[in-house]
Amino acid sequence: MDVNGGMLSAGEIRIKQVWEWHDTARTALPCTESDMEVVSVFESFWDACNISALGGRLDILSGELEIDYCRLIEAMQNIASDFEELVSSQPERVLRQLSVAMDLHRSWTPNQRGGRCIIRLKRVKPQVSLTNLRAATVGRLVCVRGQVTRVGAVKPLVCSAWFSCVKCGERLEDRSVFPDGKYSAPRSCQSEHCKSMTMEPQRDTAETIDVQAIKLQQYDTAHQELERIPQHIEIELVGPELVDQCAPGDELVVAGVVKSLNADVARGRHDKRALERSIFLLYIEANSIHNATRSISSDKNESENIIFASNDAANTTTLSEEMILKTRFSQVMDGSSCDIVNRLVASLCPSIYGHIEAKFGLLLSLFSGDQVTPGGSTIVQDNKPSEKKVSKNLLTKRANSHVLLLGDPGLGKSQMLRACATIAPRSIYVGGNTSTTTGLTASVVREARHGAALEAGALVLADSGCVAIDEFEKMDKSQHAGLLEAMEQQQISISKAGVAARLSARTTVLAAANPTGGQYDRDRAVTENCTKLPAPLLSRFDLIFVLIDDPQRSSDTWLSSHVIRQHNRHATGGKNNLANPALSLSHQENSQHQHGNQSNEIISWSILRKYLSAAQSRPSPRLTRSAAQLLRATFLKMRSEATMNNTPITMRQLESLVRLAKARARLELQSIVTPDHAADVIALYGTSVMDPCRKLGAHRTGSKNFAHLTASSSDSKIVTNLINMLHDATVSTGSPWFTLDDIKNRLSHYPDLNTAIRGKPTKSLGDYIDILRDQNFLLYQKRDDNNEASSSVSSAYAYRFLNSGT
Template sequence: MNRRFWKKKGGKKNNDSNNKKTNIKPPDNNNDGSGGDDDDDNGIGNDNLNVMNINNADDSPEPDNPTLDVYKIKKKTDDPYYSIHLYFDKKDFKNKDLLEKVETSLNFIKRNLDVAEVSLHGGPSFNISIDRFNKDEEFINEWETFNDDLINKPRETLNCLGLALHQVLAEKPMDNDPLSIDNTNLPMIRVKIINLKQIIPLRDIKLTFYGKLISTRGCVVRVGRTRHIHNWIPFTCIKCTNWQIEKQPDGIYTLPNKCNVCGGGKFKPRCDSRYVKTTPFQIIKLQEHFNSKQDDRGKMPRILEVELFDDLVEICMPGDDITVVGMIKVRGTDDGILPKSVISSSNSMYMEAVSIVNNKNKSKGTTEVGIDLNIHDYFAIKKVHDSQDVFTLLVHSLCPAIYGHELVKAGLLLSLIGGSSKHESLRDDIHVLIVGDPGLGKSQMLQACSRVAVKGVYVCGNSSTSSGLTVTLTKENGTNDFALEPGALVLADKGSCIIDEFDKMPTQHQALLEAMEQSRVSVAKSGIICSLPARTSILAAANPIGGRYDRSKSVTENLNLSQPLLSRFDLIYLLLDQPNEQLDTLLCSHVMNAHTGFKRTRAMRDADDNDNDQMSTAASTSNELTNLKERLTGVIDQEIVPQPMLRKYIAYARQYVKPKLSIEAAKLLQDYYLSLREMNNIFGSLPIFHRQLEALIRLTEARAKVELRTIATEDDAREIIEIFKFTISSVPPQSLPEIRRTNDTGKITANKVSAFVVFLREQIAGDDNKLFTDIELKDIADAGGIVIKNFSLFINKLNEEGILIKRPNGYKFIGM
């Protein structure tokens, strides 16, 4: 509260006229017990000269005037409706066309009283579909231009609907329900229109949509702090201290024109009054979605600012896919901040949200990630499902340019479809890691996955940071508040995050641990503590250290990855460039066919037919059931599925198919998991945990979802076990490292440690409880040509690193 202090100027005495002009009265007596009129000239004992003596006469007390409470139900003699001043200006009170629209809306609500019932329990706003108005023939006949007015005059139309609902709630008697709204103090009611047809992409929004109501869809990439804007502010006249309240349109600071009592034009705002009315306010940024077309993925995404009010505040999280219905506005024209010349700027448009629908909620005909499915798509999905071998067809359609990695593409396809979680604590995302030598098509397969993924985010490890993967905090313009900007993991929620060059981002691996297992990203920065959903599948590709795989080292030594991170991957493929005459011949034929438009000559078809006949004959003589690898490497007769159709098939399977594990499949997976536990570790050094069992269950459920089945059978589990065995068998046996024995000084080196570990693993021969004495360890080193000057120090080093564990009777080998 502003205080005014009285000070004596130029040694003049303060007279009555000056007191009236400044509206300050001198005190009647002296508090210090001294003084009189004789002391005024000397400035002694005059309380008027004491600057600490605060006089509040200038600040008129806040009146208990019910007319200042604009939310109180009131109706003047010249007002046609209750609280009409909340919705329209006084000049509109006698507009016949406007009043007829309000009366039509009032009749509509009285015929549909369930709308008012929802408002009583849902707050000062309610959702209503536009189809409900169009289905009411009486309403459309009375208001023939309703659809045009809603698009071209959205503010006026929505205020008519809100005012009509206000009348019904104001006249409704109060009940004893504690959740009902106090209809004696109703705020302005906002009507939220949903299901507005023709969703306009963000890229197509132009200045021609200014002032119109449109619907658009996108992903939330930034969420600002919640603030409050003023709707009504009381003012006091500086001349007569009269109180009056003024409306602040769109939060723009507006002073009264003149005082109602004295006609003065100078006012002071009283923001500390209880009659101040505010509204929660928040700004978010919406980014457009990319469709399945390849040319859209190389463009900069369009971003649109959206303003949220009232109950729309804090209903969006970074990474959410939402549909917004709102009015297009322009900076400088509708916010009162910048000059109107900013209308020529391309970034000046923003939207005031009317309603928001979070697309996490399932809706008919549309998947939860934004792919629209019509009747033609359902017939096409059924045609693909009726194929003789759906799994083989989809694997060949995933990345047709890559040949020879069918089991790898099978794992990627299962990851794109995902499992079926029964509880929120259990994840259904399948993480896949591809490790191998350069030039084997790892990046090409990942890019194919990003094109057919329902919601895919492609990231390259060379140019990514931990903030770019998780969440970034940025300062808002003009304030010290922070806003949340989601990273790749949050944007890929309920989708797939494809990370290429995974080995080039070692400092960012710790940011993936929580997201891969807990399916969320926690933030504790700059006073903001929150947790964002990151239910995404990680598809990553990495190269070994040095470019090529070193057979003298284990898998973990070849990769710059930690064991906790590797254990979170459900499938780890190791691809090595090995010369193979038969495979190289087939690969050359495939590459030549690809460059000629996949046109197959008669000689090629005959050769493939002969190979298929020989393979089928050999398989029939050995096993009645052809294994998965032979089926996937065979030649299919029908055409491959196009990428847009494959994307819709995956979206349909993720949305509507939720399979369960059969008893036979569960028993088979359990037996295989117990056999894995006997191996002690896989991939050279990774221990066997229950994560491998959960991975087998998720993969089996995904295999059933490929064929749109609700039961995962024993055959599905058998094929998943075959894929899992392929990943384990792809690890080559660790060969002996090259040790230079000439002029060997006997120092302890990494190559000597690796060679000694290989020799110990050969000596165990499956007996994990075998113990070695010091003499036996020395003999093993001498037999392998390992020269160690201080062998006891060498054994102590291995004991400290946990490779050898000292027992009372000797040393037990644990491994690296």
């Protein structure tokens, strides 16, 4: 009988049965007379509709039906003109009506193979910002976009179960349904002779469904809402098709229904006082999700396989792509190769004057990327890639280039990092003095409702992007240790609270640090100028640029004019992105300042961001044979020179050259690495510090030439005797610290050694001390007051003797 007491028709009975079968799935909704009428209309719609025309795809086993939202709205205009408002304001009821109608259309019954129909709406529009989710949106269908910051474990949720009376043992006639997963037992027994109020569930009849909770953070807040705390919202994924489809750091598009939950219940409190509180939290029960991160990655790999399927197709596809991109980014790609690079370098951070090499290195790091597989690189000869199959079971090597800016304060290191973080499509800017180890990597948190969950840090959230770390030297040892795995293996392994996982961290690390004491000392090595940065961490940077404030009248004149011009522009309301004077990338002309205003060549950051996204979406450039030979020859030369001066040159340097060369080709949207690209990278690599344990001397930056003081046989004997003398002094005094006066006083007790040193007309004691420092037997650094020192050591800085020379 219906609600008015009338008899139901056979069709209405069938509709009600299917409706009740859907009640056991998740949410209990009463079937009204109007629902039956709407279901009949929707059944006729499905009978006359072609599902594929709606962008639909029905999975027989799960019953899941994906439908394009916009196409569905358009098709429903003839049936219900207000359908869009209905599905937005009453999404659960409208989707239930559509699902029941589809099951009636395909004559589905619970005894048949396959599941009940579940409508999944994809490409729901418009997308709503998380900041606009308020009380008025509760119960409405919304679509949000964000980044996954926390992922909980997949757990079974009981949707319904049969109950029986504890006293008489009779089972209740109706199955109890738990709306939104909230447990509610029947209040009394339905038997006429037993009115017991104690019911117990029959656990073997419970129907469960997979559920997972994730936390979503507002996407791209770094560029849109600088002064606001990023908004978060919890997403509840229900069903085997939705759970376990994302990881921390992934970018998701979620369509679902906004719901509310008592704040105290969310924290695990279920007492009467907690239920009486009226503070609620919003969450979204997802109807469909789209993992943008995984889809981009799969499309990128598929396009890379298609492009090089055959030589002719590859040349045609690449040519057409390059022509399209050249037309789209004509402002960037007009002119020669040197013009393109100069224009990009000048546009990176126009407010900072000079530092061409550092800006060029930062640009290359932004354009680096793409995981590579050992044995999977292709050498291109005559623009024709050789056929080579790559096993998917091999480990991957990192393809991101890391850059460290080290130098005097006030030279614009932080501004350049901020510029990179703004230009990069996916980036996070953090401060070394305000971040924690878990904030950088990942952590395991426990929630009252969902148990242990993985919470992503900056390196995971910026996966396939960049992390800019300012005040790098102010981080503690545990933070530096947490970066080691992420910077080399491009992943973060975590094992805490019974949770063991590996998270992707394919992130470019850009860091800036100030030297110990506030000013860089040329006569001390990088490790001595920044004693808080360990050598293993420094070795993971592809490029280390030392920025020194050299007082030179010519450059100071242009620098002061540039600063004054900036303030005048700012005072008159001009843009902050000012043009640098035209500076050439030729390393022979770095000291020459060319005049003239080049504001017309400065590219806006919005165009740069699009250009960078287009470059990263292209397949990884292939090395030509000539470029590979040039890089190999450079590496072998560096290795041969390293054997003479104890400079540690390993395969890590060769891999850095290859990564930078590919980034240099991608800078021009090229598909192959030419010898010119390799030559530019080799020249840039020579201006960076390749050996952090060496001092710069009179040079501003590092040099490709590793020649230094070479010792003859007599010099070697003097050096050996000096080491023995310092070793004996360390053992006798118990302190490894020495000043120059201490060493001179010790020499007075070794007359033969003292005479040998004085007998050298071209060398002094200071030269031999430099040799010991070059070989890492002496470090000139701030004295550690916690250790016992020689009584004669009174200055803040002294020489520390390292017996092993490492």
